[in-house]
Amino acid sequence: MSPKHVIFKKLSRDKSVGVYMAKRDFVDHCDSIDPVDGVVLIDPVQVKGKKVFVMLSCTFRYGRDDMDVMGVAFRRDIFLTTRQVYPELQDKERSIHTKMQEKLLRKLGDNAIPFFFEFPDNLPCSVCLQPAPSDVGKRCAVEFEVKAFCAENQDEKIEKRSSVRLAIRKIQYAPEDSKTIPSSEITCEFLMSDKPLHMQVSLEKETHYHGEPIKVSVYINNSSSRSLKDITVAVEQVTNVVLYSNDKYVRAVALEETSDTVPPGTTLKNVYTLIPLLAANKERRGIALDGKLKHEDTCLASSSIVKEEVLKEVQGMLVSYKVVVRLNASGMVGSSEVAVEVPFRLMHPKPEPAKEGESDDMVFEEFKRVYLKGVIPDDDESPTEA
Incomplete structure (x- = not known):
């Protein structure tokens, strides 16, 4: 039939x-x-x-x-x-x-x-x-x-x-995903420490689909004299209002706060899994959504893809996503935050x-x-x- x-x-x-x-x-x-x-x-x-x-x-x-x-x-x-x-x-x-x-x-x-x-x-x-x-x-x-x-x-x-x-x-x-593996790294030198801290964060692929787990690979080599703790891994949604105002909304739409520590002279290698979902952010103001038809369910906004020849100001609002790994490096002379960001796309599969x-x-x-x-x-x- x-x-x-x-x-x-x-x-x-x-x-x-x-x-x-x-x-x-x-x-x-x-x-x-x-x-x-x-x-x-x-x-x-x-x-x-x-x-x-x-x-x-x-x-x-x-x-x-x-x-x-x-x-x-x-x-x-x-x-x-x-x-x-x-x-x-x-x-x-x-x-x-x-x-x-x-x-x-x-x-x-x-x-x-x-x-x-x-x-x-x-x-x-x-x-x-x-x-x-x-x-x-x-x-x-x-x-x-x-x-x-x-x-x-x-x-x-x-x-x-x-x-x-x-x-x-x-x-x-989502367009055809490139073979590029998104990654970012940072090397930090601290006062009163002879050797640096090195942290690298990478994802499996550049484009993830709504509802799909995002696996975040974190490698930390702590050669410094600082103790590393309070490691958090987050997916942040960034919404830029580019027409009429320059307002910017940054919201963590998925977050894992860990108890992992990295003492001086040690390393950490771990994979954290996050799933950004609207269901966990229903009551939060400023979360960007994929448009909404009345009486229909929707989801988190998809990443904006803007053609090169198009003025961004005409787009009204631009949405992007990034994974952010933060940690606290504490020592004898105080503490400081270290962060690594990895941009990626969140979209619907074709x-x-x-x-x-x-x-x-x-x-x-x-x-x-x-x-x-x-x-x-x-x-x-x-x-x-x-």
Whole structure:
């Protein structure tokens, strides 16, 4: 039996327009980006002679909506494009429909109209900062949204009851991993010590997947007269807000505090295993997430991969990861901290290509009810709703 296709749909409150899409995650493959495509279903009686438009937007939001720009809040449209789909205009650039669009057009009838957008190659991926439980208002985030609406023209104020807005995500999968073994080392000389301390830290590979154990190999040769103790191994997430502010969030998303010691004149060779997971950081403010569609689970943000020709400031927020090994070197003249950092990437693995069946059978799901236990009122118009 051929598999059924899950199609997500959402209708405006007055039922004048509805949007149908086969997916909500769109992948940036670095050399190409999945186009955003779907179908708009209109009710000519409810449209009442108005035009129907579809909009694709990428917005950077930093701070709550109730704070002014001179305080903390800031909102900027990084990308915005609108197309009229009804009455239909001749689109010479895009006359070929995807297979899913063709099936939807057959299924929905004459009042269904396809739409198609291509992302420019300089847009960031979806990312948001996790608020604290006490925080209110919109989250700090780079968000993508598809909106369909009825209006006399695209510049007039949009009526909520005649519009529908859907949150989508732009994501990246891990590229082919290089053969380079990430490592870093440090040699420290201390006062009143003839010989140095040498520490080397290495990882198995440069790219790790979400949920995958990270094995950290630590080698310490303590030729100094200092006693080494309080060794900690951490995975740190670093989020740089590069648009509007220069805020920087550094959070340890996985941590192991050991009782290992390295007396003078001895060595230590050990492998520590850490697994950075959102589940262990649910209540912590400032943790970067891989974007979030309302009522869906997400994970820690993936590492940002920015093309060389793209301005970093346009990316809104950049996320990176590093393993940090710290230890305390104590002696007769006090103590000091020694640290070694090893950068790496944390991303999703590239999935196997889906095998599309020949069946036209489709399962239609309401956007607002997917992954949700219960019912949301029809007037819920949150821009982050999906």
